[in-house]
Amino acid sequence: MEKIIAINGLKKSFGRLEVLKNVACSFDGGGVVSVLGPNASGKTTLIKSILGMVIPDGGSILFKGQSIFNTFDYKRHIGYMPQIGHYPDNMKIGQLFKMVMDIRQQDAVDTDLLKAYQLESMYQKTMRTLSGGTLQKVSAALAFMFNPDVLILDEPSAGLDPLAAEALKEKILEEKTKGKLVLITSHILSEADEISDYIMYLFEGQIRFYKTLTDLKRETGEQKLSRALTQILSSSSC
């Protein structure tokens, strides 16, 4: 089966700082991939490169076999939830959704999260008045709204209350069973443990490992992802 996203020899540096050094990987449909790594390991840059926000210095990114450079149509198949959502101050929630529908020329197909977060009753509220958590809910609802093949979530549960985070988790698992690819960056290992099928660990701009969660646990003989990670990282650095 053709890979949905294939990355080859991806390089990016900001000034003298090399953020991504020759990253190569590929992602299939029907799985949740957690991209883990310490701060400044290149997680967000990797995600932003896939979304065309960061323009890489070298390498290639193929989306369903097509290079993504200088195109934008492939983004139709991606739903993105940013780390910090921030929208124009005086725009209303309803207006934001309508605008994105206008831009994508798609209707809101999937309103599960809208309902779960009761956002519809807040359509008249302006963005300025919303709390950080509500903004995250808006971003999450927006990412899932158009039933995209690929979901890219950048630290999705940061700032969400436990119930909202739970609803998001259920939604992610539901989308996975529909054969979608879900890419998540996170620092919360317990959460990654519950939902991921694959773990990719980035360290200083390189992929340290990229394995299925079960393989990882089997190799280390640990039950928990956090312990498995500690073990694998401490052993390989010796």
Place this chain on the structure above:
Amino acid sequence: MLKIAKYIILDIVRSKVLLAYTLLLLAISLTIFMSDADVTKGLVSITTVILIIVPLVSIVYATTYYFNAAEFTEMLVSQPISRRNILMGKFIGISSSILLAFIIGVCLPVSLFAFSATGITLMISGCLLTLSFISLAFFTSTITRDKAKGIGLALMLWFYFSIIFDGLVLLFLYTFADYPLEKAMIALTALNPIDLARILILLQMDISALMGYTGALYQQFFGSGIGIAFSLVMQLVWIVVPLFFALRIFKKKDL
């Protein structure tokens, strides 16, 4: 492109800063027209005020708005729409809202109290000035990553065009007083959109000697037609060129 512009306009129109700007312009024009029976004098006063306030507000507001919407821009880039359309949509959105403020604040009173060739020139060059400084704001916003730096650069540009430039022109004239400077002066004037607007308006009034050294000299060469066409074209250049460079930078920029 127009879709983005539409929602940006909806957003800006509700902002208090824009409302304050509209009211300020309206207050200035109305007070000047009410307090002085001589309409031409009123137009001169309005010109003086406008040539300072309009560029300042346009460039600072557009830059601030651009940086405040940085995350929103990221969100737009993650949608299936080209970067060119995003930037142009923003430009159209921001500039039409600021233009709207100018039209209500200045164009409306001027056409009520002083509808003449001078009045029309004032309105047109005010609009062009607004556009060229928004275009410059886009340029400064795309070349910097940092909000403070961007706004600082915008203020410096405004300061340069409205004050330092005239000083430099004077210095230039003084230094090379022994040479014929006519042609050079035309070229120099074209380098400053504020001077272009000033000349365009003053050429209509026969009082150009009153304001700015550049203005006085300019009228000697261009009494009419060609001069107006030239300054209009140059003002358009000041709108198109910074925007063009902003677009080129934005297409390759990491967000």
